[in-house]
Amino acid sequence: MKKHYNIGFLLTAEHSCFNAAFGLAHILQERGHNTVFFVYRESVFVQYVDQHGFKPIKIAPIVEPQATKHTIRRRFRLWKRFTEHGPNVLLKQNRLAALIEENSLDLCFLDDVRDDINLSSIVFAKMGVPTILVSYTFASRFLPEYPPIFSSLIPSDKAWSNLGSKFIYTMLWVWTIGTRGRAYSYDCFDYVEDSLRKLIDQIRDISFEPELRQLGMSSAWSEWKRRPQIPELVFGHRALDWPVIASNASRCYFGATDLSRKLADFDWSIVESGKHIVYCSISTARGFEKSRVSASEDATPIVDLSKKKFRMAKRYLEVVLDCFSRREDWQLIVACGPFFEAFRSSAHAPNTHIFERVPQLEVLKKADLAITWGGAGTVRECINFGVPMLVFPAWTDQFGNAARIVAHNIGKRGNILDVTATELIEMVESVLADKTIRASANEMRMQCNSEQEIQGVVDFVRRHTELTL
Structure with a gap:
């Protein structure tokens, strides 16, 4: 068995997500593992990753006419557009597969709000690369036992309110899945447009379900994306999350701050x-x-x-x-x-x-x-x-x-x-x-003990992937 692994991070293009992942990546490097971050070729994160001591793997963006456009017949067959993968999806999967093979990945941490989360998880599964979802928020999958992260409700621990709470939580989940959140935070037109786009994308992601099931997985509704149900690492503190969510055995927490993060001095x-x-x-x-x-x-x-x-x-x-x-x-x-x-x-x-x-x-x-x-x-x-x-x-x-x-x-x-x-x-x-x-x-x-948390991550990864980090 290998003692050192090639570990990849495929994250959303947001600084807070990368900052959260750097803490784990530094610890993995100290343990002798090779960590790389997949970033788009023209992204500001190419330099950002490099500045923090990691290797950026550049992904070429897909532009027309690299992929064949939908046929006229398919454009008007809406159900086909929802249930069949377009040429862009296949091109993305082929490019990702090439990068996985080129870098000999043994494990990948995949961001749970990436637009391509389902197609990426399918590629990793087909190539035999164990995958752990990562989330830099307390997002979760749709269950009526707790409110979505978009909600300001605090779950009740009263037994008598259980049935009513489940109904309220379900309604909040329906609202969360189909909208961008609270309308007053945005321009009205943008809110309606983006909410519709989000709902359509969630429905379109159902097209990945048959292939996910063939690979022994399934997907579930969540706050941002319909996502595969695979083990998940949350960049946050277990003590802060709701107990009913934190008790999920397929969910692990790592809230340690990357104290080695390179920052300017403050006067x-x-x-x-x-x-x-x-x-x-x-x-x-x-x-x-x-x-x-x-x-x-x-x-x-x-x-x-x-x-x-x-x-x-x-x-x-x-x-x-x-x-x-x-x-x-x-x-x-x-x-x-x-x-x-x-x-x-x-x-x-x-x-x-x-x-x-x-x-x-x-x-x-x-x-x-x-x-x-x-x-x-x-x-x-x-x-x-x-x-x-x-x-x-x-x-x-x-x-x-x-x-x-x-x-x-x-x-x-x-x-x-x-x-x-x-x-x-x-x-x-x-x-x-x-x-x-x-x-x-x-x-x-x-309660923030980085040594205990990293040991928890090591045990979690071993339990779900049989890899010893």
Whole structure:
């Protein structure tokens, strides 16, 4: 039996997903395994992966006329379009198979929200490569025992409410599968268009079911994609997830932060000592955009805050800045990403420090509180440093993350639509003064044992693939 393996990561093109995977990949490298990341040839992630010490395997994007277009007859036979694979699917599968063979992969971690998750899992299965799903959120498969990650509901543990809860959870799942989430977070036309596209894609993914079953697998509905039911590794903390989901034997958790992640230093000389340090992160506009970052898209686009779809982000930032302009006994560090140019020239209080990006791990080491939308990456890293949170969810999984934070008393949740500067001051004061929240955050931090978690991953992989990492 081999002692060292060639391990691949096929992830969604988002920085938070890669950051989560780097922690596991570094540990695997230290154990002598060769880890590679599959990225599109023109993607910003080619350089990003290389900067963090890993080998990027470049995937050539498919463009017309590399694949034959649908015949005229097939274009009007809608059921055929739903149930038969087009030429692009076959071309993608052939290219992936060639890369697998070229790199002699022994194991692959496959992102559960990739558009090509089903076709990719089929290729890996046909080539005999064990595959583990990875998720950088607490997404799960459709079951009426718990709400989807898009929901802000906290599951009840009361036996008498079981039947009613199952009905509510089922309705929430139906809504989640067929839509993009809460409509108020997006432009109306984009919301309807993308919700229809998402529903059609989920239905179209059913066409992979016969082939999956022939290979001994099946698929299930989930929050973002219909996905194969194979073992799954979640880049998050088991203690934060709902018990009914965390008890799934086919689900493993790895919430350790990659402390070796290469980041720029932070100039602490600008921050006054003796004052509470509050970190606010709003470093992405992706939730408001029509799609995820493309292969050639810049990592931090400049956005126009006059556009209707950014009204919520604009108001949110204005409330945060107004809050801290009234409380100069606090220090605010803001990472506002694509919104940086719109706010850097505006006047702000001397206790407010605005950046495009900051080395988040470095800042969290000294932060007393984090104000966040509730993205999975920020939540995970706040927990690893024992930092309480104020969460103002805006879209998709942020609502489920906020519910978990409230349920475990490691922070509080606010309404991004109507919070005022005065209310935010009261919330900040409340969390900073609440010793139970600080104690709960520290208790969850103490449960973050990277050695135990990696051993859990090793045991999980061995149990499901017979590979000893």
